[in-house]
Amino acid sequence: MTNDFALGWWIDKTENARKRKWLLVFSIISNIGVLCIFKYYNFFIQSWADMWALFDIKISFTYWQMILPIGISFYTFHSLSYTIDIYRRKLNHTRDYIAFGAFITFFPQLVAGPIARATQLLPQFMKTKVFDLANAKDGFRQMLWGLFKKVVVADTLAMFVDEIFSHQNQMPGSMMWLGSLYFAIQVYADFSGYSDMAIGIAKMFGIGLMKNFSLPFFSNNMAEFWHKWHISLSTWFRDYIYFPLGGSQKGKWKYIFNLSIVFALSGLWHGPKWNYIWWGLLNVLYIAPVTLLFKNRNKEKSLQTKTYRDIPAMLFTLLLFTFSVGIFRTESAHLALNLPSKLFHFDTKFSTYFFDSIERFALEGLLFVVLLLFFEWTNRTKEHPLQGKYAEWKSIVIIGLILIFGIFSDYKAFIYFQF
Amino acid sequence: MRGFIIYIAKWILILLVLAFAFDYIYTKSYTENKSRSVYQIIRGMKHEKFDYIFLGSSRVKRHINHELINKQTGLKGLNLGISAAGPSEVLLYLETFIANNNSAKTIYIEIGDKWNQEYPDSLASVYELPFVADTEVYNLFSPYDKYISYKRNIPYYRYAINSTKIGYRAVLGNFADNNIEKTLKFRPYKEKLLNTKPIDTRIKINHNICIDRIINLCKTHQIHLVFFTSPYLKVNDDGYKTFFKTNLPEYHDFSGSISDPTCYRDALHLNEKGANRFTRMVVDSLMK
Numbered sequence: 001m002t003n004d005f006a007l008g009w010w011i012d013k014t015e016n017a018r019k020r021k022w023l024l025v026f027s028i029i030s031n032i033g034v035l036c037i038f039k040y041y042n043f044f045i046q047s048w049a050d051m052w053a054l055f056d057i058k059i060s061f062t063y064w065q066m067i068l069p070i071g072i073s074f075y076t077f078h079s080l081s082y083t084i085d086i087y088r089r090k091l092n093h094t095r096d097y098i099a100f101g102a103f104i105t106f107f108p109q110l111v112a113g114p115i116a117r118a119t120q121l122l123p124q125f126m127k128t129k130v131f132d133l134a135n136a137k138d139g140f141r142q143m144l145w146g147l148f149k150k151v152v153v154a155d156t157l158a159m160f161v162d163e164i165f166s167h168q169n170q171m172p173g174s175m176m177w178l179g180s181l182y183f184a185i186q187v188y189a190d191f192s193g194y195s196d197m198a199i200g201i202a203k204m205f206g207i208g209l210m211k212n213f214s215l216p217f218f219s220n221n222m223a224e225f226w227h228k229w230h231i232s233l234s235t236w237f238r239d240y241i242y243f244p245l246g247g248s249q250k251g252k253w254k255y256i257f258n259l260s261i262v263f264a265l266s267g268l269w270h271g272p273k274w275n276y277i278w279w280g281l282l283n284v285l286y287i288a289p290v291t292l293l294f295k296n297r298n299k300e301k302s303l304q305t306k307t308y309r310d311i312p313a314m315l316f317t318l319l320l321f322t323f324s325v326g327i328f329r330t331e332s333a334h335l336a337l338n339l340p341s342k343l344f345h346f347d348t349k350f351s352t353y354f355f356d357s358i359e360r361f362a363l364e365g366l367l368f369v370v371l372l373l374f375f376e377w378t379n380r381t382k383e384h385p386l387q388g389k390y391a392e393w394k395s396i397v398i399i400g401l402i403l404i405f406g407i408f409s410d411y412k413a414f415i416y417f418q419f
Numbered sequence: 420m421r422g423f424i425i426y427i428a429k430w431i432l433i434l435l436v437l438a439f440a441f442d443y444i445y446t447k448s449y450t451e452n453k454s455r456s457v458y459q460i461i462r463g464m465k466h467e468k469f470d471y472i473f474l475g476s477s478r479v480k481r482h483i484n485h486e487l488i489n490k491q492t493g494l495k496g497l498n499l500g501i502s503a504a505g506p507s508e509v510l511l512y513l514e515t516f517i518a519n520n521n522s523a524k525t526i527y528i529e530i531g532d533k534w535n536q537e538y539p540d541s542l543a544s545v546y547e548l549p550f551v552a553d554t555e556v557y558n559l560f561s562p563y564d565k566y567i568s569y570k571r572n573i574p575y576y577r578y579a580i581n582s583t584k585i586g587y588r589a590v591l592g593n594f595a596d597n598n599i600e601k602t603l604k605f606r607p608y609k610e611k612l613l614n615t616k617p618i619d620t621r622i623k624i625n626h627n628i629c630i631d632r633i634i635n636l637c638k639t640h641q642i643h644l645v646f647f648t649s650p651y652l653k654v655n656d657d658g659y660k661t662f663f664k665t666n667l668p669e670y671h672d673f674s675g676s677i678s679d680p681t682c683y684r685d686a687l688h689l690n691e692k693g694a695n696r697f698t699r700m701v702v703d704s705l706m707k
Contacts, residue, residue, distance in 0.1 A: 133422045140427070159583070204423075399430075400437055404587050408579045 012093035023401045027083040035076045043272025071111035082118035099125040108198035112210040114232035129206045139203025141386035146196030153368045154190035155407035157182040180326030220313040222286035237262045279328040303380045438575035441555040448593035449549035467521045471496035475529030476504045477651040484698040504545040505536035506629035510539045525643040535623040538563035545584045548577045607691040608684040646670045650677040652686040
């Protein structure tokens, strides 16, 4: 934090373009370096050894046993956006160390985002705050909605997902589809639930955070989906990596290359595993044809204008996402490679006693999937479903549902805390 | 700011009202239903007379075919075993059974690797939490569970933290299901041998307070008390045999009586084939 605070000041004061560039490079290396050491060292060293093992060359190495600082991927990106934006002359450096510290470590979004931009968040810490009751009430209700998504939808589905994926070899294809669908909804409910809570709590403090999800399951194709999923990360990659690489302006092969880099890095950002990288690259296969053939961006429908006629396209998008996220969820690279053959060999037979409970209750999870999608669809024009007419009554219903259906017995941390 | 504090206070009040309402509905569903769990059955059973009762863990529930016993011997009896139950659950069940003026000529209690457990089992005892207002249940938990007063006094808390076991699924079941025979029906394991991991049978405590209380209770009510050990496929120590013979009033060891692996589901449990074979052995040795 102090490093970037000082470098921000230095870059801003420096007129020499070459020197500015080197200072920025130093900031990037120091931030990414720390991230790599904590998060990726073991992965890279293992992959390096695995590669040489293909040629029968054994490389001995030692794993580093380190405790990963919570939310390191998030605050590294917060901090980087500060120095990069100063370098780009989009932002002036701040002399207020407390405000800068609050920007980096603002507690609601510290561990799982949304990834804050210095240009958007930092100025808010320097203004005098006036308490806004209506805003605080809305923040409270948004936090409640996030809690519902987390403890009711995500944690219930997690029970089924954990059971299904931990017995992947014994599970029939139908169950793996169900498990993948549940995981798709789980990860959304978990992560967007956290984002809603973070945004809601920040609102109560009079701080506006960036929207992180915009109902991605109501997307007509995967390109649209990625404009609505983890917006703060995808726009971060877009602005700081994809655009500097040339974006889609330098021919289609360069476009595909740039897209692959962004998605591979996005996969890697989630953690040092090969299945994350494959998941990222699979998304390139989804998106590139859509953008190259249909130039979809200008034709994206707004949520307000979507109707039930869009449902088949939305379901197909959900199906594609379900397939990709199944690969993301598998417990090893080997199982990730096995998953497609399992999914396309559709089989409904259950094998052994292990799955008694799964057999009996797995379909129950669909109730929560439908409940979530119903709430979101019928409130798609609002920032969150607990707004507008009957907001208070809806909130009472949500509290009731949290009490009845919430999982409080098995503590399940937010999935994105690990990233 | 004052407005916001009032707003939050209003929501806390709503939360409390909902918690009270749900607590009332959930508890009512458990107390009104007399058949969905073994404890509900015992709690609702009044002035019944039996020739025998079996109590214990899954090594009773899944091993003793009481339907076969009743058929072969003409006796009237029940298998009241529940998964994971230890001596403290057995004590509670026995106390409730006697308190409701029920009687049994002989009580058979399975004892083995659960000897060391004086505290309520986290899996088995959860089904008694809806009745935590009952003195017997509260007394069972109070020496071991430091949160038991929260579970009794904070509305809905016990249901929320055990939602997967006594939450809405079980409550819906309470409203829908009312069949004692179905609950007590003998359901053996159907699987063939899955693993042979040895069972830890080392004796770690010399006295078990719950067992002492069970012995005294049976003495007071002149109930013939028999302890026995169900078959094990593999154990890490067999010192328990001598220990139980020396320390229990009447003890029968069946732990090595079945060595055929095809009779087992794992080292701790018999499957259907083994359970029926073992039941016949029990009838021949203890009930004829």
